[in-house]
Amino acid sequence: MHLDHSHDGPSAVSADARRPDGSRRALRIGLGGPVGSGKTATVAALCRALRDELSLAVVTNDIYTREDAEFLLREAVLPPERITAVETGACPHTAIRDDISANLEAVEDLEDEVGPLDLILVESGGDNLTATFSKGLVDAQIFVIDVAGGDDIPRKGGPGVTTADLLVVNKTDLAPYVGSDLSRMAADAKAQRAELPVVFQSLRGEPGVRGVAEWVRAQLSAWTA
Amino acid sequence: MSRAALLVLADGRFPAGGHAHSGGAEAAVKAGRITGAASLEDFCRGRLHTAGLVAASLAAAAALGVDAVALDGAADARTPSPALRTAGRKLGRQLMRAARATWPSAELDDLARRFPKGAHQPVVLGVAARAAGLGAVEAAYCAAYESVSGPASATVRLLSLDPFDATAVLARLAPEMDRVADRAVEAGRRVVDDGVDELPAGSGPLLEIGAEVHAAWAVRLFAS
Numbered sequence: 419m420h421l422d423h424s425h426d427g428p429s430a431v432s433a434d435a436r437r438p439d440g441s442r443r444a445l446r447i448g449l450g451g452p453v454g455s456g457k458t459a460t461v462a463a464l465c466r467a468l469r470d471e472l473s474l475a476v477v478t479n480d481i482y483t484r485e486d487a488e489f490l491l492r493e494a495v496l497p498p499e500r501i502t503a504v505e506t507g508a509c510p511h512t513a514i515r516d517d518i519s520a521n522l523e524a525v526e527d528l529e530d531e532v533g534p535l536d537l538i539l540v541e542s543g544g545d546n547l548t549a550t551f552s553k554g555l556v557d558a559q560i561f562v563i564d565v566a567g568g569d570d571i572p573r574k575g576g577p578g579v580t581t582a583d584l585l586v587v588n589k590t591d592l593a594p595y596v597g598s599d600l601s602r603m604a605a606d607a608k609a610q611r612a613e614l615p616v617v618f619q620s621l622r623g624e625p626g627v628r629g630v631a632e633w634v635r636a637q638l639s640a641w642t643a
Numbered sequence: 644m645s646r647a648a649l650l651v652l653a654d655g656r657f658p659a660g661g662h663a664h665s666g667g668a669e670a671a672v673k674a675g676r677i678t679g680a681a682s683l684e685d686f687c688r689g690r691l692h693t694a695g696l697v698a699a700s701l702a703a704a705a706a707l708g709v710d711a712v713a714l715d716g717a718a719d720a721r722t723p724s725p726a727l728r729t730a731g732r733k734l735g736r737q738l739m740r741a742a743r744a745t746w747p748s749a750e751l752d753d754l755a756r757r758f759p760k761g762a763h764q765p766v767v768l769g770v771a772a773r774a775a776g777l778g779a780v781e782a783a784y785c786a787a788y789e790s791v792s793g794p795a796s797a798t799v800r801l802l803s804l805d806p807f808d809a810t811a812v813l814a815r816l817a818p819e820m821d822r823v824a825d826r827a828v829e830a831g832r833r834v835v836d837d838g839v840d841e842l843p844a845g846s847g848p849l850l851e852i853g854a855e856v857h858a859a860w861a862v863r864l865f866a867s
Contacts, residue, residue, distance in 0.1 A: 482864045505866035507663030508800045517658035519737035520866075 437529065444475070444535035445641040446525060447634060448514060448551035450578055451562035453544030456588035456621065458486045460562055461541050463627035464634065465495035472536040472638070475500040475528040477521060479513050481543040499532050510543030511550075518555040525555075537638060547576035558637050560630065564589040569598035572606035580610050584617065584633050591620040648775040651745070652768075653785045655792060660737030664730060665797030665865035666690065666790065670853030672801045680808040683798050687791040687816055693845040695790030696823050697721050698765040699783040700842050703831030705769020706782035709839070711754055711762055717839035718763035724851040726858035728763075730867035736761025742771035750774060783827035787820045788813075797865060 437443045449457045461476055468474060474496060478486040480503055487503035490496065502524045506513040513521055525538050540556055542549060551559045561582035563571050566589055572579055579585060585607055593600050600618060607616045617629040651657065667690065671677045677686050701714055722728045739761065743751045751774050754762060761767075765786050772782035795809045826843070833841035854867060 483862050505663055505863075507665070507797070507866060508864040509662055512662050516656065517660060517662055519658060519660045519740050520663060520733075522740065523733075523736060 441534065442642070444473075444525070444529060444533070444538045445558075445638050446538045446540055446556040447637065448540045448542065448556035448559040449562060450514065450542040450545065450549050450551060450559060450582070451586075452546065452564075452567055455544070455562045455564040455567060456586075457541050457544070457562045458489055459621050460560075460586065460588065460619075460627060460630060461539050462490055462493050462495045463621050464539060464631060465490070467627055467631040468537070468634065469496060473534060475525075475532060475535050475538045476502070477524045477528070477538065477540045478503045479506050479510050479521070479541060479543045480504075481506060481508065481510055486541060486543075500528065502528055506543055510545045511548070514540070514542045514549065514551045514555060516552075518552050521555050536642075537634070547571070547574065547578050550577045550581065557641065558583040560584045560586055560633075562586045562588055565593045565598040565600065565603070566596045569593075569600075569603050570606075572603050572610060575610045579607070582614070583637075584615050584630070585611060586630060587616065587618045589620060589622075590618050591622045644776050644778065646781075648746075648777055649781045649785065652772065652775055652777065652781075653788055655796065657741060659741040660734055661789070661793055663866045664734065664793060665801070665867065666793035667847075667850045667853050667857075667867075668794035668797040669801055669863060669865045670857040671794075671849075672798065673857075674853065676849070677794075677798055677802070679802070680804065680812055683795060683804065683809065684812045684815065687794055687812060688819065689847050690794060690850060691787060691791050691816060691819060691823055693847040694850060695787050696827060696843050696845050698768075698790055699786040699823055699827030700830040700834075701763065701765035702769040702772065702782040702786040703779040703827045704834040704839070704842065705766045706772045706777065706779040707769075707831050707835050708773070709831070709834050711766050711770060712757065713839050714766045714769075714834075715758070715762045717842050718766060721842070721844050721846065722763075722851075723846065724854045726854045726867065727851060730854070731763045731765075732758075732761035733866075734761075734764040735767040738764055738767045738771060742767065742774060746771065746774040746776075748774035779828050779831050780824065783824040783831070784820070787823045787827065791816055791820070801864065 451457050480486050484503045490501050504520045504524050559582050561578040677683050739755050754770050769782045798804050799806050799809045
């Protein structure tokens with residue numbers, strides 16, 4: 419027989435802003451984007467930038483291994499109990515959009531076990547340009563693409579590029595080597611996204627993840643206001 | 644009773660976590676026991692008449708209002724593999740969340756309070772069916788169908804099997820699903836009078852062994 423010691427009522431069913439005990443839950447930010455665009459590297463850099471000022475945890479959605487979770491553990495960006503891997507049954511976009519139950523369970527268990535938390539980063543498995551997070555799972559989402567994937571991706575658009583709360587164009591240091599035109603990418607992104615923000619970043623040198631970290635801090639201020 | 648509610652509950656797109664599980668198909672594919680449509684049909688038939696019958700009987704009994712704690716214990720006793728018990732509870736917890744959001748009910752809230760980390764999936768399925776205004780027959784059908792639809796759709800992904808062939812397998816098994824659902828409802832009714840020992844205890848040893856082997860893999864597409 420299981421007894422529920424930590425809650426006044428049964429656990430929440432959806433994205434309620436309050437936990438069953440009445441406290442405000444952590445802000446949840448999703449990171450999605452194509453395979454190899456730098457989602458895990460961005461999560462690692464964000465953890466390093468924010469871990470001294472915020473109580474943080476990460477959920478990874480690997481497609482068929484625990485590789486992303488293990489990378490974060492190896493890099494020791496957070497203590498191991500703050501990193502959880504969700505298995506997605508060959509469909510990473512299903513687990514973040516159509517059937518979010520396993521991910522909701524992971525974020526709630528993290529809050530129960532290592533909370534209170536200010537921020538939970540939910541990293542999607544690498545997917546395609548149509549993958550977006552359900553509003554039932556995250557409060558805001560970052561879509562990560564990179565210059566080496568082709569400078570026509572912002573022009574092609576798709577739900578991730580067009581609607582994500584923040585678009586990150588990663589690996590700008592590679593642009594000269596792969597023939598990508600950053601100003602064209604910026605203009606195309608502007609055309610697709612109107613006023614929604616875009617950050618161009620390279621994690622190979624300064625200022626690294628600072629632009630994304632600033633955006634996350636602003637989301638958190640709005641969440642706790 | 645709304646019969647259409649059964650379609651909502653049994654829909655493969657009902658967001659209760661099933662998409663990440665193969666029902667043992669991934670282990671069977673790797674071991675060479677499922678190689679195409681014919682062996683998928685054999686696998687599904689075996690699962691339907693063993694784990695499927697037990698699940699359908701549990702669901703029918705829960706839908707008839709039998710105590711969930713007793714049923715959950717009976718499910719444990721009929722699931723030798725620790726990996727399968729864990730997967731069953733995980734899926735039960737996910738179904739509980741989806742059902743509570745879909746058909747809010749005091750019974751589901753009570754179940755969530757008693758099993759915060761999840762009861763066995765077929766038990767939750769039966770209580771969810773009650774909340775949806777469905778009866779033991781519908782709960783049993785839903786469990787019987789899920790016992791074969793999960794492996795079939797997983798095999799489409801694992802073997803790149805022609806999806807029409809996989810669906811035809813399910814259609815050929817339909818008369819057997821009818822019989823399993825009938826037996827499950829009868830068992831569920833006996834449980835109401837005579838307790839959980841009336842539940843069938845069929846089990847596929849290779850499903851249990853395969854689940855343990857699968858849980859130890861470092862690289863896999865499905866959670867179970």
